[in-house]
Amino acid sequence: MRTVRTRFAPSPTGALHLGNARTALFNWFFARRHGGSFILRIEDTDIARSLSSFEAAICDDLKWLGLVWDEGPDIGGGYGPYRQSERLSIYSGKAEQLIGEGKAYRCYCTKDRLQELKAAQAAAGAPSRYDGRCRELVNPPSVEPSVVRFLVPRKEVAFTDLVHGPLKFDTSAFGDFVIIGSDGVASYNFAVVIDDAMMEVSHVIRGDDHLSNTPRQLLLFEAMGLKTPAFSHVPLVLGADRTPLSKRHGEFSVKGLRDGGYLPEAVINTVARLGWDPGVGAVGLEEMSHLFSLDKLSRSASAFDEGRLKSFNKEAIQKRSGDGLAALMGPGAGSAALIDALKGNASTLKELEGLLEPFTTGPRIGEAEQAELSEEYARKVLSSLLSELERATSLDEGSCKSVIEAVKNATGEKGRRLLMPIRLALTGRHEGIELARVMKLLGRDEMIRRLKKSEK
Known part of the structure; x- marks a missing residue:
């Protein structure tokens, strides 16, 4: 196997969602498993939507998850620059080289003309593809804006995906595609091929949504005489609505989960199991990397399970001091x-x-709660509780239960009419942990203080 170099290449156009976090994890696992390098590359050629604040947030989320990269825009490396916006001259130079070799050409078709072509093809039930009108222009316009298109050879593109196995694509399904836009910015397919080759990426692990890009990219690797990485396409992660998880599922972004009170180890253990089963319970990043294998990845889409996340998070909270x-x-x-x-x-x-909160800030008793505490039976219960506490010298969980039993015997109240006034007066809430535990945690003096305050 060639030296393993994987990359995670997010676009800084929004928050890091869990599908992308899984892609980062799988690339990190594979690199660590094989003693290789994990590269962070920022694909920011979408000038209108890319923001430095999104880039910073993505980097922060990756660090929060515990993913450290070996090369990237912030730490450099031997294959930079690591932002595509800083590599535009490289792409334009490669495009000119392809034009000079007769493998690409300038296209002057207007947007209106391309829209008309697309509409006519749709009306005829034909696939949408460029018809090659500018492929052999004899007298091209000298001042009209243009794009650069790759001249797609008519052939079958075959490769072995490390998840899906052997795959074939016929290039007749797509026309000559744009590699440099009219604004001079490289297309995704063109830039990513050049970057992967120049950064010596050995394995590309990404979502199934990129599968249709692969034949185009393989054609470009071949045309430029570049070494091709091994491809692994992982089935997408679905949200609760059964649609692929994306930036619109904001609550399931890494930041959304951080803000929601989830710990990184819980997020990692949940996300890593979307399409992969490590065969063990909750484990850390390093142990997961030793267990990770591409041939164990599922070929089916995975649905994000919030219940599993909460279970892992509860376990993680328990383990923390x-x-x-x-x-x-x-x-x-x-x-x-x-x-x-x-x-x-x-x-x-x-x-x-x-x-x-009830222990650190005291009970917050509103009008509705105060009305409940003003009921005659409630006042009787609280008065009896206060008397029992003033007689007590010390309290543990067992003696707290004895105090409640004594109040029950003294008042004749039981069930909700006994317990709810006590809980409300002490915590301001109708629900919570076992009442005897509440009493033990508050202590005798604090309970007396709160009960006297509730009388006023």
Whole structure:
């Protein structure tokens, strides 16, 4: 096998969604498994939509996931530059070379003419493809804007995809395609071929949505005499609506999950299993890279499973220390001991913050809650609880249950009429962890303070 060099090449036109994160993971795994290099390349030739802020956000998300690249726009390397916008002169030079060799030509067809051609082909039930009108122009216009088209030879393109196996494409399905636009910017297919060859990329691992680009790219590799990488096309990741996951599924971007309180190890373990089964439970990046194999990738599309993500995240939260979680959540999160006591009930950091709030900020009792606490039975329950607590010298979870039992015997209340007034007065909420645990965590003095405050 040639020296392994993989690349992740996002377009900085939006947030990093989970389908792209999986592509980055699989490329990183493969490079690490084979002692190779993982390259970050920014494909920013879409001038109108590419933003430096998106590039920075993508890099930040990759680092948050734990993916470190060996070469890239921020750290350089021996094959740069690593932004396509900084390589435009390379592409134009290669295009001129193809024109000089009779393998490409300038096309002067207007947008109107191309639209008319497309409409006529659609009306005839024919595939949309350029008809080659400018292929052999004798007297081309001297001032008209033009594009550069690659002259597609009529042949069958065959290759072996490392996921799908042997594949064949007939070039009659597409016409001579644009490699340099009228603005002088290289097309995706042209730029990516030149970059992959010049950066000596050995393996291209990407989504199935690029499968139709592969025959065009193979023709370009051949025409320029460049070494072809091995291709692996991974079936797409689907959202809950069963459509391919994309930037419009904003809640399932890496940033969306970060903001939603998910930990990187949970995201990694969920995303890596979209089309691949490592055969083990939750593991780290390095262990996953040792297990990764292209021949174990599924040929079928995978649906993102939020339930699996929450399960992995709950496990990840459990494994983190209270001090570590406090640092993640920031000032005001609560003590490490309190966090350790509550973290087992949370599936996300957001949920954990919600569980902590009644202990760190006190109960927030609105008008509706105050009306409930003003009921005669509720006042009787709280008065009895206060008396029991004032008599108690110390409290653990067992004695807290004894206190509740004593209040039950003294008031004759049970079930919701017994427990809800206590929970509301102590936490301001109707739901939460077991009431005896709430009482133990608050402690005797804090409960007395809160009960007296609720009386006012």
